Amino acid sequence: MTALDTFLGWLDVAAIAVFAASGALVASRKQMDAVGFVLMAVLTGFGGGTVRDLLLGRTPVFWLGAPELLAVCAGVAVLVFFTAHLLESRFRALLWADAVGLALYAVVGAEIALLAGANPWAAVLLGVATATFGGILRDVVCNEVPLILRREIYVTAAAAGAATLVVLQGQGVPRDTAVVAGLLVGFLIRAAALLRGWSLPSYRARPGRDYPDGA
Amino acid sequence: MTALDTFLGWLDVAAIAVFAASGALVASRKQMDAVGFVLMAVLTGFGGGTVRDLLLGRTPVFWLGAPELLAVCAGVAVLVFFTAHLLESRFRALLWADAVGLALYAVVGAEIALLAGANPWAAVLLGVATATFGGILRDVVCNEVPLILRREIYVTAAAAGAATLVVLQGQGVPRDTAVVAGLLVGFLIRAAALLRGWSLPSYRARPGRDYPDGA
Amino acid sequence: MTALDTFLGWLDVAAIAVFAASGALVASRKQMDAVGFVLMAVLTGFGGGTVRDLLLGRTPVFWLGAPELLAVCAGVAVLVFFTAHLLESRFRALLWADAVGLALYAVVGAEIALLAGANPWAAVLLGVATATFGGILRDVVCNEVPLILRREIYVTAAAAGAATLVVLQGQGVPRDTAVVAGLLVGFLIRAAALLRGWSLPSYRARPGRDYPDGA
Numbered sequence: 001m002t003a004l005d006t007f008l009g010w011l012d013v014a015a016i017a018v019f020a021a022s023g024a025l026v027a028s029r030k031q032m033d034a035v036g037f038v039l040m041a042v043l044t045g046f047g048g049g050t051v052r053d054l055l056l057g058r059t060p061v062f063w064l065g066a067p068e069l070l071a072v073c074a075g076v077a078v079l080v081f082f083t084a085h086l087l088e089s090r091f092r093a094l095l096w097a098d099a100v101g102l103a104l105y106a107v108v109g110a111e112i113a114l115l116a117g118a119n120p121w122a123a124v125l126l127g128v129a130t131a132t133f134g135g136i137l138r139d140v141v142c143n144e145v146p147l148i149l150r151r152e153i154y155v156t157a158a159a160a161g162a163a164t165l166v167v168l169q170g171q172g173v174p175r176d177t178a179v180v181a182g183l184l185v186g187f188l189i190r191a192a193a194l195l196r197g198w199s200l201p202s203y204r205a206r207p208g209r210d211y212p213d214g215a
Numbered sequence: 216m217t218a219l220d221t222f223l224g225w226l227d228v229a230a231i232a233v234f235a236a237s238g239a240l241v242a243s244r245k246q247m248d249a250v251g252f253v254l255m256a257v258l259t260g261f262g263g264g265t266v267r268d269l270l271l272g273r274t275p276v277f278w279l280g281a282p283e284l285l286a287v288c289a290g291v292a293v294l295v296f297f298t299a300h301l302l303e304s305r306f307r308a309l310l311w312a313d314a315v316g317l318a319l320y321a322v323v324g325a326e327i328a329l330l331a332g333a334n335p336w337a338a339v340l341l342g343v344a345t346a347t348f349g350g351i352l353r354d355v356v357c358n359e360v361p362l363i364l365r366r367e368i369y370v371t372a373a374a375a376g377a378a379t380l381v382v383l384q385g386q387g388v389p390r391d392t393a394v395v396a397g398l399l400v401g402f403l404i405r406a407a408a409l410l411r412g413w414s415l416p417s418y419r420a421r422p423g424r425d426y427p428d429g430a
Numbered sequence: 431m432t433a434l435d436t437f438l439g440w441l442d443v444a445a446i447a448v449f450a451a452s453g454a455l456v457a458s459r460k461q462m463d464a465v466g467f468v469l470m471a472v473l474t475g476f477g478g479g480t481v482r483d484l485l486l487g488r489t490p491v492f493w494l495g496a497p498e499l500l501a502v503c504a505g506v507a508v509l510v511f512f513t514a515h516l517l518e519s520r521f522r523a524l525l526w527a528d529a530v531g532l533a534l535y536a537v538v539g540a541e542i543a544l545l546a547g548a549n550p551w552a553a554v555l556l557g558v559a560t561a562t563f564g565g566i567l568r569d570v571v572c573n574e575v576p577l578i579l580r581r582e583i584y585v586t587a588a589a590a591g592a593a594t595l596v597v598l599q600g601q602g603v604p605r606d607t608a609v610v611a612g613l614l615v616g617f618l619i620r621a622a623a624l625l626r627g628w629s630l631p632s633y634r635a636r637p638g639r640d641y642p643d644g645a
Contacts, residue, residue, distance in 0.1 A: 030364055031418050032418060033415035035371040039370045042340065054484055059272025060272050061272075064271070070340060113494070119495065121497040122497065141355070148469070149460055202466075245579055246634060247579075247633060252633070275485065275546070279486070279543070280552070282550075282552065285551050296633060299633065356570070
């Protein structure tokens with residue numbers, strides 16, 4: 001256990017907590033009971049890291065030996081259950097919790113992939129997978145339109161954060177500096193997308209050439 | 216192979232068979248052909264146990280070496296294909312098949328997790344995951360509203376069954392007694408939810424504070 | 431590395447490329463940006479093979495060590511982003527790309543399962559899983575009705591292709607002949623389904639016995 005492992009470890013816990021909060025907020029949108037809040041918090045909080053561990057072959061997955069992480073998710077879920085009505089907008093809160101988790105997990109996932117010996121491209125992809133799968137699970141299970149389908153920049157922010165980490169480390173920048181830089185890049189891009197509606201040019205069929213489902 | 220392993224083994228097969236039936240019943244709702252019935256039966260019947268094995272790192276997964284389990288799913292699917300029209304309500308049958316499978320897999324999943332050395336909390340969570348993932352896969356692939364989103368108690372029943380098993384075994388109660396107790400607790404809670412509409416207090420936004428999607 | 435491994439390897443890359451194209455075409459239906467195209471291409475292209483590897487316990491999964499496959503998906507995604515508007519119907523193109531991928535992955539997945547020591551039934555099932563999961567992920571994440579729910583033959587084509595391979599090899603037919611035969615059977619059945627609307631008899635509730643959702 002080095003200081004950095006501990007630092008990464010804390011970022012990991014932070015990602016789990018904010019994703020758990022986003023899961024509990026979706027549970028509030030679906031008017032679930034308290035157990036449903038805990039389930040959605042756990043599913044969203046553990047989802048990304050579980051996919052990462054499965055893809056890397058790191059089993060049993062991390063949370064089987066970590067009851068304290070389960071307590072974090074359950075605690076967040078109960079907190080949201082009793083306080084969500086105080087929020088101005090639960091949907092805005094959900095978007096911001098998701099944004100913080102996205103940046104955290106993109107960087108943590110990419111770093112863990114590098115430590116496991118993945119090549120740089122695979123590390124970026126694994127960072128993106130870690131950052132997005134918890135939210136995808138949350139939205140699919142709850143029958144919501146996945147956030148990645150929304151117009152503002154989303155996946156790009158995760159990819160940029162992970163790529164920043166990977167490139168800086170490849171240039172010899174110390175690990176914790178690279179981690180912080182990746183976090184800032186990922187979060188600031190997503191924050192700009194949320195605050196200013198930033199988006200990349202999207203595909204549009206030319207008028208008159210769009211097609212009905214059965215065309 | 217002890218007697219209990221055999222007992223657990225039979226419960227496992229029973230869980231697979233009833234979940235396979237629930238999958239085939241959803242296939243009937245979607246008016247699939249016979250091959251679609253088999254696919255949905257296999258997906259639902261094997262889904263929960265497959266997720267459990269992947270999370271524990273038990274690969275190759277159980278059904279790769281067990282053609283007889285595949286035969287069970289296929290047989291159930293064909294049976295449902297030819298007899299489902301005799302049912303008073305296929306949707307009620309689906310709910311009850313799912314309820315039996317939920318109780319069985321919650322207990323079997325938690326027990327297998329304990330045998331694999333998981334801590335008690337993780338064992339309960341793994342029991343819940345084993346019990347719910349087959350149904351989630353079934354509903355998501357078929358574009359149905361997942362049963363876990365319905366108002367009556369669902370996840371709570373699985374968690375209670377798994378927790379009963381884990382707590383009783385922790386108290387030194389013999390394994391098969393604990394298994395039967397867990398099964399009864401899980402099934403009776405879910406049955407009460409289906410018959411009497413039992414539900415826990417669910418989250419409700421205060422009037423006037425609910426929000427539109429983009430708020 | 432034998433010649434067949436290379437042949438299988440090429441079929442694998444071809445399956446990844448056509449599924450990547452189908453993913454990018456769905457991204458065009460959802461008017462995503464270029465990064466969304468790449469994500470959908472990667473998710474669909476790698477999805478089936480990833481599920482296959484996880485079920486067999488072959489981790490880390492194949493694409494973590496293969497940046498060239500990532501380049502294939504990204505290249506296909508960019509190509510589709512800039513040329514999809516030239517297509518007569520993007521939905522028809524999606525159906526055909528999916529059909530080619532379905533046949534390829536059914537055979538490749540079954541063969542890899544046999545090489546890993548699976549029994550014949552499990553090999554067919556794993557071929558079907560490999561062939562269908564990329565498309566299921568693509569459609570579920572994008573909130574589209576999964577292709578497997580459509581009326582024309584779909585899963586049956588994958589199962590027939592995989593079964594042809596497994597049966598022929600069991601009869602002592604040389605491996606590459608069996609692979610080509612499986613490919614042809616799988617693709618031609620799916621092609622007939624697309625061109626002529628072939629379907630198997632599907633389940634229908636008798637009139638007056640269908641039921642409302644809550645029945």
